Amino acid sequence: MATTTEHTTTNLVVISDTHAGSRLGICPPTGVTLDEGVTPVLSPLQLTIWDYWQEFWKWVPKILRREKFDLLHNGDAIDGHHHNSVEQMTHNLADQAEIAYCLLAPVVAKAERYYHIRGTEAHVGPSGQDEERLAKRLGAVPNKLGQYARYDLWKQVGPGLVHALHHIGTTGSQAYEATAVHKELVESFTESARWGYRPPDIIIRSHRHRHFETMFTTVRGSARAVVTPSWQGKTPFVWRIPGGRLAPPQFGGVIIRWHPKDEVLYTREFVRSIGTPEVEA
DSSP states (O other): OOSOOOSOBSEEEEEOOOOBTBTTBOOOSSSOOOGGGOOOOOOHHHHHHHHHHHHHHHHHHHHHTTOOOEEEEOSOOBOOSOTTOOOBSOSOHHHHHHHHHHHHHHHHTTSSOEEEEOOOHHHHOGGGHHHHHHHHHHTOOOOTTOOSEESEEEEEETTEEEEEESOOOOOSOGGGHHHHHHHHHHHHHHHHHHHTOOOOSEEEEOSSSSOEEEEEEETTEEEEEEEOOBSBOOOTTGGGSTTTSSSOOOEEEEEEEEETTTTEEEEEEEEEOOOSOOOOO
16 A cells, blocks of 8 residues: 555545635635735635635534544645646745645644645646645645655544545546546455455545545445545636536535444535526526
8 A cells, every 4th residue: 555544533524626826716815915915806706615615614513513523635735837727816836825825724723633635736736746845834744755745545534444545537428427436446445455455445536626426335334435526616628528518616525424323434525516507688
């Protein structure tokens, strides 16, 4: 395995794809000062996403009954300067990192421990270098290689085992949305049998910006694959691709929770969208 299990918790909160620095990504409405004293002015969409973020962090303690939790950011914390895109608020990566820090530091402070996964190089730099600097500043738990933003995480939640990494295959058709996700779950069992280690009970993936979950029964109860929603609206790239151009964006996160009384490991999702389209008269 690429990593080993870490400190045990019974609650893991997972967020991803915040894409700080994007004009379509989440940004705190106050408290952020960029280079040369610039203060961001948010769009109506960003203000809506911020409202969902506030709602999410009221939902978390309600679901967890105010129990302690660990927090995982599953990659793409900043947007970067990618694919010749011009939709960023700023191309200054230090400014993007500052937005991400101002967003994440208050919620990291609520967690017992914080873990960070490296996202897509186009967004977070070669070898995830921009995300590594951010994760270290946020106080993320490093792995045995000293990486604060790691490529994957094996995490014990109660007696259950969770495996998280950022990437997952995509599809141009919602009819096949389950294919890559279920395949990833099956392949995780194949690799564990091949090399003789315990398979995960839950795998967490991101990257798609759409929530999805699939499962099958095992001797321990069930195994699940969960894809997290994001905190970014539809970019110009998404408007071009099948399966994305017609779908509204999804915002939210996921909780993985061990219930000791019922002896069950389960997931809860928080997913919001921007509602019905505007129709011109």
